[in-house]
Amino acid sequence: MRTAKDFFAPLAVGAPAPVREIPARPSRAIHFFDPGNPKMAAKVPDMVGTVDVLLGNLEDAVKAENKEIAREGLVKIGQEVDFGPTQFWTRINSLDSPWVLDDLTTLVPAIGDKLDVIMVPKVQGAEDIHYVDRLLAQLEAKAGITKPILIHAILETARGVANIEEICAASPRMQGLSLGPADLAADRRMKTTRVGGGHPGYLVRQDPERGADGVPLYDGERTTYQQDLWHYTIARMVDACAMHGIYPYYGPFGDIKDTVACEDQFRNAFLLGCVGAWSLHPVQIKIANKVFSPSVEDVKHARRVIAAMGDGTGAVMLDGKMEDDASVKQCKVMVALAEELAAIDPDLKAKYDAIVVD
Numbered sequence: 001m002r003t004a005k006d007f008f009a010p011l012a013v014g015a016p017a018p019v020r021e022i023p024a025r026p027s028r029a030i031h032f033f034d035p036g037n038p039k040m041a042a043k044v045p046d047m048v049g050t051v052d053v054l055l056g057n058l059e060d061a062v063k064a065e066n067k068e069i070a071r072e073g074l075v076k077i078g079q080e081v082d083f084g085p086t087q088f089w090t091r092i093n094s095l096d097s098p099w100v101l102d103d104l105t106t107l108v109p110a111i112g113d114k115l116d117v118i119m120v121p122k123v124q125g126a127e128d129i130h131y132v133d134r135l136l137a138q139l140e141a142k143a144g145i146t147k148p149i150l151i152h153a154i155l156e157t158a159r160g161v162a163n164i165e166e167i168c169a170a171s172p173r174m175q176g177l178s179l180g181p182a183d184l185a186a187d188r189r190m191k192t193t194r195v196g197g198g199h200p201g202y203l204v205r206q207d208p209e210r211g212a213d214g215v216p217l218y219d220g221e222r223t224t225y226q227q228d229l230w231h232y233t234i235a236r237m238v239d240a241c242a243m244h245g246i247y248p249y250y251g252p253f254g255d256i257k258d259t260v261a262c263e264d265q266f267r268n269a270f271l272l273g274c275v276g277a278w279s280l281h282p283v284q285i286k287i288a289n290k291v292f293s294p295s296v297e298d299v300k301h302a303r304r305v306i307a308a309m310g311d312g313t314g315a316v317m318l319d320g321k322m323e324d325d326a327s328v329k330q331c332k333v334m335v336a337l338a339e340e341l342a343a344i345d346p347d348l349k350a351k352y353d354a355i356v357v358d
């Protein structure tokens with residue numbers, strides 16, 4: 001166990017001091033691109049400023065024979081592109097893979113000063129974070145990096161879910177967690193072959209009509225309600241992240257053409273407390289930016305409650321509803337997010353600025 005005294009000490013002589021608080025930088029969409037795919041790589045400079053996070057993916061979805069090309073492509077992009085307000089992340093290969101050591105030892109010296117966050121897949125427990133933490137400190141020290149690179153863990157194994165709290169607490173570098181529904185489904189032996197999203201078989205059914213003897217009458221239509229396969233895991237992530245001052249994200253939604261269901265899945269995550277989701281295709285950036293930004297109506301309502309509540313204590317009636325100390329805190333969450341987003345998104349700022357609180 002690392003004691004409180006040692007927790008914020010650098011793990012290598014010359015490494016930058018760990019951050020004390022994870023900055024709340026907007027990250028509505030973490031947009032994945034394959035840095036070894038020339039068409040995708042060419043689009044990266046023009047995407048800066050249109051998306052909160054650009055992530056060069058080196059892990060799954062990059063063919064084994066292209067791993068080195070992808071890594072080299074990422075170094076080139078990192079060195080050549082000015083990311084401005086957009087965060088620059090990468091997803092390295094899994095810690096048991098033949099590529100990860102070269103990923104880290106190549107990326108940190110070459111573009112470690114540009115990388116905000118390294119996403120680590122298939123994290124099983126605190127030991128995985130400790131390994132990356134120490135190695136990053138050594139590499140940062142050697143390369144003279146002055147700002148610590150943060151770590152984001154993908155929750156995609158049953159063991160990772162069971163160890164969620166210790167993963168979040170493993171290092172001051174821990175920035176957040178993403179749900180990895182595809183690998184997690186496989187690891188848990190769930191019987192869905194979809195990459196995230198719902199499943200028509202996972203449902204509850206309206207009660208049947210019953211005869212006088214109480215026996216169900218099976219002749220009527222009974223409405224079914226599809227349920228969210230990921231609710232439990234996302235809720236666990238949200239609590240663990242909030243407890244540790246880090247950020248939860250929904251992961252991939254593989255049905256690229258079903259933009260409506262993607263929006264629903266993202267919105268469920270937003271309502272439960274996630275700050276963003278992955279975008280696998282440019283079409284999903286727009287969806288994430290929309291869903292993970294509070295609506296004008298929500299911001300207006302929140303500002304009205306805050307204004308009506310004065311010093312934030314007591315209870316008032318507003319539009320027939322009770323508001324009190326707790327609801328004003330909920331409203332402050334909404335307004336704080338709106339302010340963070342308005343600071344980087346001029347369109348949103350204009351919409352929020354135009355709100356008149358009556």
Ligand SMILES: CC(=O)SCCNC(=O)CCNC(=O)[C@H](O)C(C)(C)COP(=O)(O)OP(=O)(O)OC[C@H]1O[C@@H](n2cnc3c(N)ncnc32)[C@H](O)[C@@H]1OP(=O)(O)O
Nearest residue numbers: 032033034039040043057060061182195252256280281282
């Ligand atoms: C379970 C997990 O681990 S999920 C995370 C790993 N998976 C990924 O990262 C997948 C990333 N996305 C992709 O590989 C692709 O978007 C695919 C395979 C899903 C679809 O690709 P395509 O069939 O080429 O999509 P489509 O034809 O609609 O592409 C339109 C254009 O957008 C580009 N494009 C597609 N995806 C992206 C992307 N993620 N980033 C930037 N550009 C992209 C294409 O290159 C194409 O460019 P062009 O107009 O110059 O030809």
Ligand SMILES: O=CC(=O)O
Nearest residue numbers: 156180181182183
């Ligand atoms: O990496 C993501 C997943 O769903 O698996």
Ligand SMILES: [Mg+2]
Nearest residue numbers: 060156180183
């Ligand atoms: Mg995965």
